[in-house]
Amino acid sequence: MKFTIEKQVFLKGLGRVQGIVERKNTIPVLANVLIEAGDDRATLTATDLEVGMKAAYPAQVDSPGRITVSAKKLFEIIRELPEGEISFKAKENCWIEIRCGKALFNLVGLSPEEFPFFPSPDQSQAIVLPSAELAAMIEKTAFAMSTDETKYNLNGLFFRATPGEADTSLALVATDGHRLTKISCPISPSDCPELAKGVIFPRKGIHELRKLAEEGEEDIRLSFRENSAVISKSSTTIIMRLVDGQFPDYDRVIPKANDLVAEIPAEPFFHALRRMSTLASEKSKGVRLAFKPDLLEISSSNPELGDAREDLEIAYQGPEMALGFNARYLTDILQVSTDEKILFRIKDNLSPGLITPTDGKNYLAVIMPMRL
Numbered sequence: 032m033k034f035t036i037e038k039q040v041f042l043k044g045l046g047r048v049q050g051i052v053e054r055k056n057t058i059p060v061l062a063n064v065l066i067e068a069g070d071d072r073a074t075l076t077a078t079d080l081e082v083g084m085k086a087a088y089p090a091q092v093d094s095p096g097r098i099t100v101s102a103k104k105l106f107e108i109i110r111e112l113p114e115g116e117i118s119f120k121a122k123e124n125c126w127i128e129i130r131c132g133k134a135l136f137n138l139v140g141l142s143p144e145e146f147p148f149f150p151s152p153d154q155s156q157a158i159v160l161p162s163a164e165l166a167a168m169i170e171k172t173a174f175a176m177s178t179d180e181t182k183y184n185l186n187g188l189f190f191r192a193t194p195g196e197a198d199t200s201l202a203l204v205a206t207d208g209h210r211l212t213k214i215s216c217p218i219s220p221s222d223c224p225e226l227a228k229g230v231i232f233p234r235k236g237i238h239e240l241r242k243l244a245e246e247g248e249e250d251i252r253l254s255f256r257e258n259s260a261v262i263s264k265s266s267t268t269i270i271m272r273l274v275d276g277q278f279p280d281y282d283r284v285i286p287k288a289n290d291l292v293a294e295i296p297a298e299p300f301f302h303a304l305r306r307m308s309t310l311a312s313e314k315s316k317g318v319r320l321a322f323k324p325d326l327l328e329i330s331s332s333n334p335e336l337g338d339a340r341e342d343l344e345i346a347y348q349g350p351e352m353a354l355g356f357n358a359r360y361l362t363d364i365l366q367v368s369t370d371e372k373i374l375f376r377i378k379d380n381l382s383p384g385l386i387t388p389t390d391g392k393n394y395l396a397v398i399m400p401m402r403l
Contacts, residue, residue: 032096032121034068038114038131040088041073045106047267048077050239051084052102060145064102066119067143069095072266073119076149077102082236085149086267097143100127108136150270152261157252158221160201162264165251166244168203168214169237171367171394176234177207184276188237191229194220201226204281210360211284211397225255231278232260236271243267285397289376289385293322293347297373300327301365303341307331308358310339317403318361321353322377331358332403354380355403361386364396 045064053061065076073090077083098121108129109117118130125140169188177185189204202215232240243264244251254261255273262269307318311331321328327345332338354377364386365373376385386396 032066032068032098033093033119034073034090035093035116035118036073036088036090038109038112038117040090041117041119042106042109044073044075044086044088045102045109047086047242048075048084048102049106050235050242051077051079051082053079060099060141061147062101062103063099063141063146064105065097065099065143065146065149067095067097068092068119076146078147078149079235080147080272081233082239082269082271083147083149084239084267084269088266096121098125098127098140099143099146100138100140104138108138150256152254152256152268152270154252154254154261154263156221157254157261157263158218158223158226160218160251160253162244162246162248162251164216166241168216169241169244171214172203172205172212173234173237173241174363174367175205175207175210175212175396176237178234179207182208184231184274184278187231187233187274189229189231189278189281190226192218192221192223192226194227204278206279206281206284209357209399210364211281212364212395213281213285214394216393223255229278230255230260231274231276233271233274236260236269239269239271243269284383285395286376286378286383286385289378289382291322291347291349291352291377293327293345293349293375293377294372294389295327295343295345295375297365297368297370299343300373301362301368303329303343304358304362304365307339307341308362310336311358315401316358316360317355317401318358319353319355319403321351322347322349323351324348349377352377352380354384355401356384356398357401360398364398 067074072087074087076085112131120128127138127140129136191202193200198217199220200215201218204213252263307329310333318331327343330340370388372389374387384398
């Protein structure tokens, strides 16, 4: 196998697979990237058996073939090479020769026969999703995914399609047990039993899906194969194994009786919370929100450091109410908000708070209170 390829094109491709290759080295070949040359392109494939990616890039192929090589080491080498064309050649005994300018590298590879099979799925019945919209939906929900490995069914993002009178609504939901985010958008009606039932995309797969969605304007095509999701865009395909578990009934968690409503300017609220959290406990990040007519009093206290308080003008006409919240959970929500103002709905000082945009449509976040 021999081909030449532009450095920046090759570097971009290798950079994309760095987040996928297996780091633990349980199976040596999973730390490698499979490189295949043919039909005027070089195709890179990486997998950790949970999430896999395959992408093709333009190249001048002198002789076709395939080889695997350490993804991390190859990326480090290509990154340091001078700008220009790189010559890549597979030799006997799985050795690889890389030339660029006056630089020459010889690397030890592994046989491509050891690399796991990457299927070529049928995408003819795929659901089409606009990239920019999907990227925004993931941004507004993914931060609430759990990182606790014991709660495996919360270690991902839940996708569910619900048919309506005019169109189908796709909802994305994430929760870690302390907070919940949900966003929805209309999609073209399609017969997809997996989405109708609901599926959990793994956390690692969601990060790769988000990167793909943020890259270029071309639509994303989504389909399912056995217990995996298949995502394709342009010449890139991602296959990820779905989380095998039952996602909680999130509708039961969303408060229905939070009738005390405060309209709060989002950016001043965000910065005030950041300031107050500097004195909050490192572990709990707890801040106290005291709702008063047309006023929100934000305060934090730490016996070892001191205390702080800040007043914020808001639109609120309910009774005085004080609640404790984790400041980081609130700032995570505000950080992805695109609205000038948010609605903070409360019921009492023991019930969860509900945050929505002022139009109340498509997006909501639930946050559990804490005792201070």
